[in-house]
C-alpha cells in the first residue's frame with residue numbers, strides 16, 4: 603500500500619510561485635530520502651501527502667481509494683510536548699485523534715513507545731524529555747495508527763550525533779513493509795538506511811534513483827553522499 607501524487611501543484615497563500623510543481627511520484631514501501639535545499643518544497647510535499655494540504659491541481663490518493671490520512675503516519679519538524687501529558691498519554695491522544703477508542707489508543711501507544719525505545723519513559727511528562735526523546739515521541743505518534751507509510755520531516759535536525767544515531771537505529775527497526783520517507787539535509791546519515799533518493803529543487807522532482815545510483819554522483823570518497831548531493835544540485839547549496 604502506498605500513496606500516489608499525480609501531477610500535484612500547490613501554491614501557499616500570498617505566494618506567487620508554487621512550492622510544489624507538477625509532481626508525479628509514489629514512495630511505495632521503500633525507504634526514501636527526500637533531499638533538497640531550504641525552501642525546495644519538501645515540507646509542503648509531505649504535508650500534501652499527509653492530507654494536511656489540498657493540491658491546487660493534481661491529486662494525492664492512497665491505494666484502495668481510502669483517505670491518505672488512513673495510510674500515512676506524519677511527523678512534523680517540531681514535535682511539541684502537549685502541556686501536562688505524560689509520554690504515553692501524548693501518544694495515546696494522537697491515536698485517539700486518529701479514531702482509535704480510548705482503550706485501543708492506550709494499547710497502541712504502549713506498542714509504539716516500545717517500537718521507539720521509550721517504554722521506560724512512558725510515565726514521564728513529554729516536556730521533561732530530551733530533544734532526541736521528544737523526536738521519538740513524535741515518531742511514536744506517527745506510528746500509533748499503524749500506517750503503511752511514514753512521512754518524517756527532518757526528524758534528526760538539531761539532534762546531537764548520539765541522538766541522531768539512536769533515531770536511525772529506531773528507524774532501522776521499523777518493519778520493512780512500512781514505507782518511510784525522510785526529508786533531511788544530513789545526507790551522510792542516510793547511506794545505510796535508505797534504498798531510494800529523491801531530490802526536490804524549486805518544487806520539482808529533479809532526480810530520483812536508488813541510493814547506489816545517487817552515490818555514483820559523488821566524487822569525494824570521504825563524503826560520498828554529500829558530494830553526490832552537491833553534484834546533483836549543481837553545487838548550488
Ligand SMILES: Nc1ncnc2c1ncn2[C@@H]1O[C@H](COP(=O)(O)OP(=O)(O)OP(=O)(O)O)[C@@H](O)[C@H]1O
Nearest residue numbers: 614615617621638639640641642643644645646647
Ligand atoms: N505556510 C506557508 N505560507 C507561505 N509560504 C510558505 C509556507 N510554508 C512554506 N512556504 C514557502 O514555500 C516554499 C517551500 O517551503 P517548504 O517549507 O515546503 O520547503 P522545505 O524544502 O521543506 O524547506 P526547509 O528545508 O527549509 O524546511 C518556500 O518558498 C517557503 O517560503
